Amino acid sequence: MCCVVAAAVLATAGCGDGTRPDGQLIVTGSTTLLPIAEQAAESFQKANPGTNVLVSGLGSSAGIEAVASGTSDIGTASRELNADEQGLGLVDTPVAYDGIAVIVHPDNPVDALGTDELRAVFSGEITNWSQVGGEDRRIDLVNRDEASGTREAFKKIVMKETTFDRSAVVLPGTGQVRDVVAHSKGAIGYISFGFVAPRFSKTQVKAIMVDNVAPSDESIMTGEYPISRALHFLTKGEPSGLAGLYIQHVLSKEIQEGVVPEAGFVPIGDHK
Amino acid sequence: MSTDGLRLVSKQTQAKEWLLAALFFACAFIAVLAVAMIFVFVGYQAWPIITDVGVTNFLFSGDWSPTAGKYGILGLVQGSAIVTIFSLAMGTPLAVCTAIFLSEIASPRIRALVRPAVELLAGIPSVVYGFFGVVVLRPLMGDATTGLGFGPLTASIILAIMIVPTIAALSEDALGSIPMGVREASFAMGATQWQTIYKVVVPAAKIGIVDAIILGMGRAVGETMAVLMLVGGAPQFFAGLGQPMSTLTAQIVMDMSYSTGTHRTALFGMAAILFVTSMALVLSVRLLSRLKHQ
Numbered sequence: 123m124c125c126v127v128a129a130a131v132l133a134t135a136g137c138g139d140g141t142r143p144d145g146q147l148i149v150t151g152s153t154t155l156l157p158i159a160e161q162a163a164e165s166f167q168k169a170n171p172g173t174n175v176l177v178s179g180l181g182s183s184a185g186i187e188a189v190a191s192g193t194s195d196i197g198t199a200s201r202e203l204n205a206d207e208q209g210l211g212l213v214d215t216p217v218a219y220d221g222i223a224v225i226v227h228p229d230n231p232v233d234a235l236g237t238d239e240l241r242a243v244f245s246g247e248i249t250n251w252s253q254v255g256g257e258d259r260r261i262d263l264v265n266r267d268e269a270s271g272t273r274e275a276f277k278k279i280v281m282k283e284t285t286f287d288r289s290a291v292v293l294p295g296t297g298q299v300r301d302v303v304a305h306s307k308g309a310i311g312y313i314s315f316g317f318v319a320p321r322f323s324k325t326q327v328k329a330i331m332v333d334n335v336a337p338s339d340e341s342i343m344t345g346e347y348p349i350s351r352a353l354h355f356l357t358k359g360e361p362s363g364l365a366g367l368y369i370q371h372v373l374s375k376e377i378q379e380g381v382v383p384e385a386g387f388v389p390i391g392d393h394k
Numbered sequence: 395m396s397t398d399g400l401r402l403v404s405k406q407t408q409a410k411e412w413l414l415a416a417l418f419f420a421c422a423f424i425a426v427l428a429v430a431m432i433f434v435f436v437g438y439q440a441w442p443i444i445t446d447v448g449v450t451n452f453l454f455s456g457d458w459s460p461t462a463g464k465y466g467i468l469g470l471v472q473g474s475a476i477v478t479i480f481s482l483a484m485g486t487p488l489a490v491c492t493a494i495f496l497s498e499i500a501s502p503r504i505r506a507l508v509r510p511a512v513e514l515l516a517g518i519p520s521v522v523y524g525f526f527g528v529v530v531l532r533p534l535m536g537d538a539t540t541g542l543g544f545g546p547l548t549a550s551i552i553l554a555i556m557i558v559p560t561i562a563a564l565s566e567d568a569l570g571s572i573p574m575g576v577r578e579a580s581f582a583m584g585a586t587q588w589q590t591i592y593k594v595v596v597p598a599a600k601i602g603i604v605d606a607i608i609l610g611m612g613r614a615v616g617e618t619m620a621v622l623m624l625v626g627g628a629p630q631f632f633a634g635l636g637q638p639m640s641t642l643t644a645q646i647v648m649d650m651s652y653s654t655g656t657h658r659t660a661l662f663g664m665a666a667i668l669f670v671t672s673m674a675l676v677l678s679v680r681l682l683s684r685l686k687h688q
Contacts, residue, residue: 269652291542
């Protein structure tokens, strides 16, 4: 609570500086980070009347592009900057950790896959569930679009140099992947662990074990679960003005201990 | 103000007349200017694709993997063509029969019910069609094709419904413009209603109906949102009606937000192809209507 008051005081001071007289902050990027960014925006606006935080999710690459070009104040990304993007002068503030869960239909008997098997599945080498100990059913791959940070992170950790099977369905959002997998018996996809829990939707998906570790707050926190990553807020130069205050708010106890674990992510202080 | 005797229009009125004419000209000219500017801009942005990627690698390769520097759009062109052809194959009979029913068969009361319904179809935003397709049609198609239900078939079915109002309204206009005397002459020869429709009225309105189909085709080629939501977004060659594909429009939207450099140029190249396609369609409608007036 006292953090909020402090932030409010700082915000009034910030407005006085005239860094952003209209008090509008544009946050664009990863769909994975939407719940954190939106809820933080809500409480931030409540604590700082007169400010307006616009949050949108277009994918990590779009967020990076937007903050680099100046069309948004903060870009959110669920992947590391690539070689090209490192030269853009962006300052990275990690705000949470996240595991990528591999999800299948709840009726699918397959409970665990190794990263090697996952790579074979997503590259189209293994095409039937019976090849990995399941029923005789075709594997329907559900992939994310190339702007997705989840795809980028999954590619880096699981696929390595192997390319994705191009016949996979490409969906532009975490929610769509979850929905399609929840309704299709042969489907497999990957989403942020934070979205597996049914509170985001009435439908059920099953997160399988990867290398015999089930994704959970603990296994992601300790780094035991193999497919995990940091979630980033990016600013052009050191965060200042309203953007700085908002990021401070996201890193505050209120958000880190409330919103972040509620959304299924791991607070930034806990990892390893 | 006026010269002796002759009451001329005042200078003020003259100026007003001239201003109004200029205003209307400006309105009409803005449309021309917009088309010209978009054409120049798209062309200018797309041009480097020829030097950077090459015509062969761009147009005649099916390998679309921008992150690997491959920009072959043949698979996307194929996807656009397949979705368009299938939606026309399903939508055209539906639309033309609707038009015949409205123009030739329906009683005024039924017409007053059906016509607004068809017109309402045109007013539904395409994202709503897409949403309906994803939520209702996709699971059904998924069961039918034992896949996920994304693919050209699902997209075509929704697209077929979307192009019905365009084709139906224009076909009905074409049928309605056939003079009543033509029908009366046919009936006077002892022809039945059905014989009159398929031997006299429809052949007479043939060119107008073909026009309508071409314009419907333009709508199908250019439709983006609903197709994006249903086609599956996999930039591969046709692998079955129930297997995901991608189209030019869907791929542009999907990649637009994050593309840079050659990738962006390639998207403009695809936009240029769509532009040229729709220009060709409009041109063919023009040529056909010239044919009609001869």
